[in-house]
Amino acid sequence: MSLGPDLAQAWHCPAAAVRARLPARAHPAKEAALDGTTDWDLLLARANAGDAAAFLRFLTEVTPPLRGLIRARGRGLPPDLHEDILQEVLLAIHLKRHSWTPGHPVRPWLYAVARHKVVDAFRRRGHRLHLPLEDVAEVLAAEADPAPLAAHDADRMLGMIDARSAALVRAVRLEGHSTEDAARGLGLSAGAARVALHRAMKRLSELAERMK
Amino acid sequence: MTNRPSTEDLIHRLATAPPPARLSGRGTASLMLGAVGLALALFLTLAGPRADLLPALADPQVLAKLILPLVLAPLALMLALRSARPGVGLPLGLLALPALAAVGLFGARLVQTPPGLVLPGIMGHSAAACLLSITALSAPALLLGLILFRRGAALRPALTGGLVGLAASAAATAGYALYCTEDSPLFFTLWYGLAMAICTAAGAVAGRRLLRW
Numbered sequence: 001m002s003l004g005p006d007l008a009q010a011w012h013c014p015a016a017a018v019r020a021r022l023p024a025r026a027h028p029a030k031e032a033a034l035d036g037t038t039d040w041d042l043l044l045a046r047a048n049a050g051d052a053a054a055f056l057r058f059l060t061e062v063t064p065p066l067r068g069l070i071r072a073r074g075r076g077l078p079p080d081l082h083e084d085i086l087q088e089v090l091l092a093i094h095l096k097r098h099s100w101t102p103g104h105p106v107r108p109w110l111y112a113v114a115r116h117k118v119v120d121a122f123r124r125r126g127h128r129l130h131l132p133l134e135d136v137a138e139v140l141a142a143e144a145d146p147a148p149l150a151a152h153d154a155d156r157m158l159g160m161i162d163a164r165s166a167a168l169v170r171a172v173r174l175e176g177h178s179t180e181d182a183a184r185g186l187g188l189s190a191g192a193a194r195v196a197l198h199r200a201m202k203r204l205s206e207l208a209e210r211m212k
Numbered sequence: 213m214t215n216r217p218s219t220e221d222l223i224h225r226l227a228t229a230p231p232p233a234r235l236s237g238r239g240t241a242s243l244m245l246g247a248v249g250l251a252l253a254l255f256l257t258l259a260g261p262r263a264d265l266l267p268a269l270a271d272p273q274v275l276a277k278l279i280l281p282l283v284l285a286p287l288a289l290m291l292a293l294r295s296a297r298p299g300v301g302l303p304l305g306l307l308a309l310p311a312l313a314a315v316g317l318f319g320a321r322l323v324q325t326p327p328g329l330v331l332p333g334i335m336g337h338s339a340a341a342c343l344l345s346i347t348a349l350s351a352p353a354l355l356l357g358l359i360l361f362r363r364g365a366a367l368r369p370a371l372t373g374g375l376v377g378l379a380a381s382a383a384a385t386a387g388y389a390l391y392c393t394e395d396s397p398l399f400f401t402l403w404y405g406l407a408m409a410i411c412t413a414a415g416a417v418a419g420r421r422l423l424r425w
Contacts, residue, residue, distance in 0.1 A: 001307065048231075050231065052227045053227070055226070055227045056223065056224065056227035058228060059223040059226060060223060063219065063223065083219060086219060087219055087222050090219070090222060090223065090226060091222070091226065092365075092425065094226040094229060094232060095232045095425070096232070096298075096364075096365035096425065098231075098232060098233070098234035098235065098363075099235065099296060099297045099298060099364050099365035100297070101297050101299070101300055102297075103240070104299055104300060106299075107299075108298070108299035109297075109298050109299030110299075111366055112298030112299055113298055113365060115379050116298070116365075116367050129248060190363075
């Protein structure tokens, strides 16, 4: 995944963006956790360690891209069946979640499981489906990019948090300024700005969660 | 309209469902090893290891028929485990190493053998017993392995089943080699190899049905 300057990217991968800009900062996993971001690897690792909330979040986040994939591929089938197939895939993700090897990226695992179940589901319903793995990866990656926040109007969301935090998020995440520059513009220390940015991103994620 | 629950309900139910079974590499290896070990212990108690076991092991060819399957068994099991874990690389080419070593042993012995003795060397005197014993000794571990591997996510069930069969039969072969007195690579590479191929095929056929998900 390239770190493009586009909006969806900036919203989707705040942790990655922060890492790219501030390479000296702490350890990636910790960073992602602090940021309240939606790192699938971290979520599934926690889920497999027994964290039901993390698994709920993981399933919730992979569902829209999976639904998109099934819709895009299953035009020959009645749309009513699409949701059935989606549920079969989600069930398989649950039943086979321990077959993901911690330390390996989640996405290739997810693509392989999804492809296996989707092809199987279509076959059982009498439709031969040719679905190369690259296609699954492509559709899921494309669908996965708009993060919860990007699904809503960014300005409306920023209007729901305090003005200084909103200005900070706008400067760093939307306009691509460094945290230090943004802090100076707002009369904050760099450290205070980083903390405020973390809190703001977390608050925005929660808002997005609620607005779903 | 179908009566299915909403996807959101399903997600909530899955998140709070009891955790699914886990295919543990170490657990699978120990249980399969236990199954082969029990079968071999019974066999070697009844039939007894070869009388000249210790002196025979000084012969590199005898050592090879023990060591090659001992290398192959964990390799095949490692590959089987990887094949049941999507998103992980599957270096099947590694299987070529023991196979090439066996072919090399066979070839080296072949060129040293006078033409008239090649066929008797290949046929030996216990080919049927060898095939039968190795397949029988592998069967419990193969069955157990297939049951355990149902917890994995084999994207190619026949391949995974075949690798489980190969792992079980390689372990059984190593034990059988303690009993078998046929020390010519002309005999053992061919018949041990054939016995393992039979178990691999059996594993593949069974895996195709048992390891689907």
